[in-house]
Each structure stands twice: as structure tokens, then as C-alpha cells.
Amino acid sequence: MSQRQVLQVFEQYQKARTQFVQTVAELASRPQNIETLQNAGVMSLLRPLLLDIVPTIQQTAALALGRLANYNDDLAEAVVKGDILPQLVYSLAEQNRFYKKAAAFVLRAVAKHSPQLAQSVVDSGALDALVICLEEFDPGVKEAAAWALGYIARHNAELAQAVVDAGAVPLLVLCIQEPELSLKRIAASALSDICKHSPELAQTVVDAGAIAHLAQMILNPDAKLKRQVFSALSQISKHSVDLAEMVVEAEIFPAVLTCLKDPDEYVKKNVATLIREIAKHTPELAQLIVNAGGVAAVVDYVGESKGNVRLPGIMMLGYVAAHSENLARAVIVSKGVTQLAIALSEEPEDHIQAAAAWALGQIGRHTPEHAKAVAHANVLPKLLQCYLRADASEDLQTKSKKALKNILQKCVHLPALEPLLHDAPPNILKHVVGQFSKVLPHDSKARKLFVTSGGLKKVQEIKAEPGSALAEYVNTINNCYPEEIVKYYSPGYSESLLDRVDQYQPH
């Protein structure tokens, strides 16, 4: 046998391995094949190929593993059980950038499924290797590493703390400043994932100087980057007043509002979330947003968007109005009530209706003026409808009841209250009648109107338990009228009159 023949065997073997790995990687990219692959025992076959001498095969094997692990958590668990992670982590430091990318992809795919899997990735010592990858020159490697770190940090505060302790934050902040858009995006997303858990983590990110760089990218034309940037800023500002103030101090304010008009829905939603997170902390911050014209922009945004995208805007209006009556008046002046009323009636989903109901309750609870403004938008019947609807969720019911109660307790605008007299359940009726009993003794015009509009009759028909608050209110109302009128409108009066006719003896 010649040397050539001997070498040919090896060449064939290498070709076969390459082909196998490439085919598996190809097949793994389609979800329908994965079960078959799993049943065929692909894991145990791929594992030795990770240690192959040919770098291409190693790399493709890693890619195939990553795709498999990406598919579901069982496969990801199989990767963990197969003791593949230590190998990957070991080679992450040794190999070239293509392999690093593929290995980081596997780590990311494993870590994404559950906190336990992410913890096992951390336990395999991947964090340090990934952080070292962040210092790599190649943007692709950095991107993969940042992505993996973000997925690890996403699950819970301990994992995020582990990522922070590995020293990833300053490097991620450096990654934001790189020119590559995809790297920027992923780094911003990773930062967002880190800071969402606790104020301390957010503070570490802020201390690394992330806010200034994030704020610079607000007007970037790339929509996906903007999504991540706004998500990161809102995750930073949601924790405490100080952090929110630091975000505000980056002078994001008039610029952010333009992004509420972005064609991308997620950008809009994240911007609205950011504004909401800032506004919810203190009246001063809310005032700042109002003064910057933020409420008008958010109101427009609520009017233009649909569904879940609306939700943060609605909540922002509620938070602003909740702080003080001046801010609530600012919301009313910015035509927020009409938009909220539209959202309340248009939206099919319960949680958005609940948010709108809550926001309206926050606006209407301050003074009679506010309540009147809310009542003018014809909100009360809608709220009542939400409360009484049979298929309404519990949350929607409690929210709309609370809102109704808040508004009714301040509302002295009787024409708006009258429809509620006819179809409100007793626990709401109590507040409605209570408002009437407060106003009628002092307003003669309203007394007259109350009789002519049939309110008095309705009040007489209420069956109030003696001694209850409702009975007391009814009594107060009855005391404002002459006895004959009250009798005239009480049910059964005609019968008693007829009885008297029967008993009457003509002389």
C-alpha cells in the first residue's frame, strides 16, 4: 500500500465527518426535523465532534448543537447533561473567532430557556470566558457574547448579579459605543436585561456611564436599536427616583417625544413605557414631562395606536393624574379623558380596559371639577358596563368599581349621575344616591329637575334596608320635597288612592 492510499482513508473520513456535521446543522435549522434528530441520538454523536481536530467540524458541530438547544428546553437540558458546556467554555478561550461565535451561540441557546439552565451555564464558568470574549476585536464575537450574557442575566436578579460580578457591564457599555448597529442593539438589550431586576443592578449600569451613551442613540434611525435603547432606559428608570432623575438629566425629553410617532410599534411602546416609568415616581418628574408637552404627545399616541401598544400610554396618563389635581387638570386639558374613554370603549381586551378605567378613576378623584370633566366624556355608563359585564375579569371589575366610586364621590354634576340611578347595582347606587342627597337640599333648580326627570320616582322604588347608609340618603332626599310629592311618586300610591275611593261614603 502506498502512502497515498493510506492518506486517502483519512481524507475520506474527514470528508464524511464534515458532511455529517454540515447536514445535521442544516437539518437542525428546521423545527420539524428536530424530534427525529433527537430520537436518532444526535447529541451523543455531536459531542465528540466538538473535540475534532478540524476547526470547521468543531465549529459546525457547535452550530448544530446551538440550533438544537435553541429549539426547546429538553434539548438544552440534554446539552447540559451531556457535559458539553465545560468543553465549550474551555475552548471559548482557546479557539478562533468563528468557534467563539458558535460556542457563545450554544451557551445563549442553553441559557435562554430557564433560570436553572442559565444557572448551569454560569456554573460551568462561562461568564468569565464570555466577558473575555467581549474584549475581542471582532464585533461578531462581541455580539454573540453580549447576547449570551443578556440571556443569562434576563432570568433573575442572582444571575444578573453574577453577570455584573464577572465585570461585564463596563464592557457592554463599551460595546454600545461600537459602530456596528447589531452589536449596539444586543449590548443595549443585555444592559436592559441586567438592570430590570433591582435598583442596585441598575445603579451599577448607571455607574458605568451607560445613560449618556444610551441617550445619544435616541434619535438613531434604526428602529430595532431604538427599541432596545428605550427598553434599557425604562428598565433603569423604573427602580427609583434617583435613577429616573439621572435618566431625565440626560436631556432626553423633547427628543423622546418624537419617537412616539415612530412607524415601529415596539419603539412606540418602549418610549411610552419609559415615559411612564419616569412619570410614576414623583409629581416633579410628572410635572417636567407635562411641561415638555409629553402628555399631549402621549394622548395622541394613545389615540393612534391599538391594543397592547396603547397600554403604557394609558398607564402613564393615570400615573400623571394620580400625583396631584393640577397634573390631573393638565391631563384633562390635553384631551386625555376623551382618548381614555375611546380606549375604554374600543379595546376588546380586559386588561387594557382595566388600565383605562384605573386612569379615569385617577383623573376624576380629585375635585368635582375633575369628576365633571370625566363625566362629560360619558365615561360613567361605560365604567358601569365594564363592572357589570358577565365576562369581565376580576381585575377589570375591581378597577372599574374603584374608579366609579372615586369619581362618584366627587361628582356633583347631576345630569351625568341620573342614568346611573336606573341601572346601577346597590353598591354603586349607594354612592349615586349619596351624591344626590348632598346636592339636592341646596339646589332648588336641581330639585325640580330631579322630579321631572323621574329621578325621584326611581329613588322611591329603591328598596333600602332601614338603618343602612342608602336608606339614610333616600330619607335626606325625601326630606327636601313636600310630603304629597313623595307620596305621589312612591310605588303603590294609586292603589291606596283607589282604596280611599272605595271606603268613601257620600253624604
Add this chain to the structure above:
Amino acid sequence: MATMVRLLRQTDQIVEDSYERKNEAELQRQREYLASVKIQANFRGSQVRSYFTHLNNCATVIQKSWRGYVGRQSFRVIVKNSVLIMKLNHFNAMATQVQKIWRGYYVRKYVYNYYSQKRYLEALIVKNAIVRSELEDYTEQQENLRRRQKEHEERKTNEFLARKNHHLISTEVIPGIYNSPFNPYPSEQEFLLRSVPPLKHEKTKKIGNTYDPTCRSYECPKPKQLPPIAVKPQGPFRDPTEVQKQRYKGFQPTLRVATSFTSLEEARQILKAEEWVTRLNDDIFQPFKRRDRKYEPLLHTTSKFGHLPFGTKYYREEFLDKHITPKPFKTLVPPIPVFDKLNDTYSQGQV
């Protein structure tokens, strides 16, 4: 005696007369008695009445003055009270005024100012309108930009397709498919085809089996040693003549290198020699310390009257004979602390 006799003779007469008189008196006595009783009664009545009148008058005087006294006293109390009430009312009114103004001010400043609120809300409406219009402009601008970009891309793809399908263009003899002879004029696509050049199919060079140092491909075999560093230098270079000039310029030592190590001593030597040659006076200058000559005072500071005290003993003219007291003048106000430190510390005027 005669008298006696006369009397005796007249005794009867006299007795008669006396009887007569007595009878007369007896007759008149009752009347007189009643009259006198009447007179006495009248007198006594008037006397008692006048006494009572007097007593009454006295009582009136006493009552009058007492009542006046008591009345004045109570009047004073009433006046005092009413003045007090008046003052109280006045003070209350003034306090109300003060409280009113203060409360109004306080509420307007710290709690709620209707007018400023109204102004603020009006301004807010204006601001909202501005923000809305700005956002509208911004979206419109963005929309335009996107539309233009999209149109541009579409045109590019159309052009590319037209270049790709350039063979469908009509020739002089045979009309192309976009140039139907049954139509009055060729279709738009035909004009597009005419306006663009055909796509050139450049032959891609086959990449040789060379090792790529950036590891773009692992198909190629690894060389035994590292690839050579790029032979051809890259980059913008300076002008060749300039480089030549710099390359062949003469040696220019620094000043430190060019000067000798003992140059200072040598220079001193030269200076000394030069001085020795050009000296006019052979007396070598002695410094002040070593001089054993007597001190000669200046002419200016000496006179036959001794030293001038002005400028050495005192610095302004004093007229001691005009002083009232030999003691120096002392101010009653406490000294200004800054002036104590005058000329002791350097200050830029701050106290």
C-alpha cells in the same frame, strides 16, 4: 290826797267800767281765742311746711349730687366698656384684614392660585399645540423620507431587472415583446430598457488555493510557517523629495552636545584675561564687608544742626504746643479689626 279823793269818788265809775270792760272781754274772749288759734295754726303750719320744704330741698340736693356721682361713675364704666368693645371690634376688623391678606397671599403662593393655574393651563394648551404640530411635521418629514427611499429602491430594482432582461429590447428590425406593433406606441418597459445599459457578466476570478490569514476559509491547507508580512507598503506617503531631503540632511547636534564640558570655566578665563588687559584702575574692587575704611556719612543727611528728624524720627508735622492734653487721642468706638492688621497682612480689600 286830792287824787285819792278823786279816785275814791270815781270808784264806782271805775268799778262800773271794769265790769263793763270785763263783760266786754268776756264776750269777746271766745272769738279772740278762736282767732288766735287760727293764727297760731296758720303760723305753725307754715313754719312746719317751710321746714319740710327745706328738708326736701336738702334731700334733693343730696340725692342729686349722689345720683350724679353714681351716674357719672357708671357712665364712666359704660364708656370704658364701650370703648373697649369698639377697640376690640376695630382690632378684630384689622386682624381680619391682616389675616385675609396673609391667607390670600399664602394660599396663592403655596397652596393654590387660581389665576396662575389658569395661566399655566392656557400656556400648557399652547405648548401642547406646539408639540403636536411639531410632531406632525416630524412624522410627515420622516414619512417623506421613507417614501423617497422606498421609491429609490424600487427604481433601482426595476433598473436592475431591466438591465438583467436587456435582451428583450427591440432592435431595428425585430420589435421586442414590450414594443408590440399593434400598439400605437411602445410600453413603458421598452423605454426603461432603452435607457439602461445591459448587465455585464463579469467573470469572477476563482480564488486560488492560498491560505487566508484572516481564516476566511478552512478548506485551504495551513502553511508551515506564518504568512509573510505584506511586502507592499500601504498608505499615503510623503513627497519623495521631502523624504530624500530628510534622509540625507547633515548632522545637527543639540546645543548641549555641541558645547564642551568645561566651557564655563574657559569662558571665565577668557573674561578675566580680557578684563586684565582693558583695566584702567589697578585698585581691585573690594566688597563692602572687607573694607576697613571709616564710614563717611552722606552730605545730604548731615548738617551742622545735626540730623534732620523729619523722615527719620517722625513722618508728619506735629504741633505739640497746641495739644490740649499730653495723652494721645483715644476713640470711643471700638477699633476696626482690619486696620489693626494694616500692613501686617496682605489683603485685597476684603474684610
